[in-house]
Amino acid sequence: MSSATPRRDFLKQSAWLSLAAFGLSARAAESAPAGKVSRLRTSLNAYSFYVELNLGLKEPNNPKGMNLHQLLNFAAEAGFDAIDLTGYFFASYPKAPTDAEIFAIKHEAFRLGLEISGSGVKNEVTTADKALRAEGKQRIKDWVDVCVKLGAPVLRVFADTNIPPQKWQAVSGGAARDVVEGWIADDFRECAEYAAARGIFIGVQNHGDFLTTGAEHVSLLKRVNHPNCRAIVDTGKYLTEDPYVDIALAAPYAVNWQVKETPFGKPNKPLTDMRKIVKIAREAGYNGYLPIESLPMGRKNYDTPGELKRMLKELKAAIAE
Template sequence: MSLSRRQFLAASATVASAGFGVAIDPIKRSGAKPDLKLALAAYSMRQFLDLKKPTMTLFEFIDLAADLPLDAVELTSYYWAETTDAYAEKLKAHATKKKLAISGVPVGNNFCVRDEAKYKLEIQKVKDWVVRAAKVGATTVRIFAGGLDKGDTLESAQQRVVAAINECCEVAEKHGVLLALENHGGITDTPEHLLDLVKPVKSKALGVNIDTGNFRTTDPYADIAKIAPYGVVSQVKTEVYPDGKVQDADLARVVKILKDANFHGFVALEYEGKDDPKVAVPKHVKELRKLISG
């Protein structure tokens, strides 16, 4: 049975005050002040969690996060050792025991593919992970759009992506989960291209994942600000890439952009820097905690 709008927003606790309707408009947030909750993305520990040769489990990742000043963990789908209901229930119980919410379950998908069979598989993948995300109590599933296939046109790819998102949103609504489309290069390389995919989707289950390190534009900070009003979750990186050239991110500026947009939701550190994440992550988490609380 489909959830009512009221039930849906209640289930999505971190965005319950957002009150957003169709995705064509920026999210109208009823809270007088921004409400940023700090999470850690499992992707930050990817070299340890890689299922080809893991030296850390998601349970151990949760243990690591519990020793930091965090509100939640983001459990990237790539590192789930199993996709069973029992495994999902164990993850949820372990996070609860450690007093951490599960902010989201990022998925890797490509809705631009032209092959019909592959396209349907990509849609089904997202639908399946929406169900798993709901089982662990996550409020968001991060999704990608993808990149153009050879010989394809931007318009055709955009149509396929919007159709796929609409189909997946039906499942997300039923399960009280938000789909969060990320600015992840490909046909989401600019704010305008990202919003070309978001605005036509008239579902209360779609928002944007604001990835602060993925714009390779002249002014990534200005472009982050353009998509922030549509954000339901954010992944904060410690680098930015103006015109493709790496710089240390001004995290204070990033947090200010989110606060200025009256952002309500989880802000997940997604560390991709060159230093040992077991050393760098605690430092950046503490910095973000101070900035968010200030």
């Protein structure tokens, strides 16, 4: 069997099923009718507050800023089950935080009744610069170790360039797509092997550059061909006419998600249909977290807390049906 087979087949064979974060026992997963048994939980992606968190890092005494402890309190008060602690908002980033910093956040989350659903880093895998790719690969490994200490099961990584405004075609030096996919697959396979030895998953997020469709997402995962390298399904970054088709295509490979305000990645577009997202996740046999992320997208006076609470209410209602 290819180790990039859809999630339902993968879950039947994975010893990691015993972790509560992914719900079902192997026996339950095998006996449950498709789409009938699914344990879904809500999570808040820290990046929703990137403006406030970045300000808090630069100006700790600015009342408009926010730190990770304040973020945890918001998530708990709003009623989220978990928090996705994006690595960028630790003061030490891109270096790993100290154990004292990690455990302070971990203990605060526990005190508030919040699970930690994942973390994430920035990395470069589409560039022709081998040294830059190696740097990103090492950062992934370093933050896998952070995830172990946090108790976060998934580290989110990118298959898209993070050197704006350039695209993968430019940073790769004009290399063919198949060649670049090979670079990415080799790096992620190595990282997945490292993560597997520590009980962590590498989650590859689509972000609208190298990965713009569900088919491209799945193609990369199949080329990585490692059970600990799965999909982070970003519902707002499949750049197609009907993103729900792409979401459904990638969902069987998901280890985590990013549920966005709109599937079209731009303001003033139709809002995400939470019932449809939950239906797709369940039909794919997904058990685990559905983290929410909402961004200002250039809108003045954007009410991030209010929008997150609206999205959470709709997602909870869809899960409860």
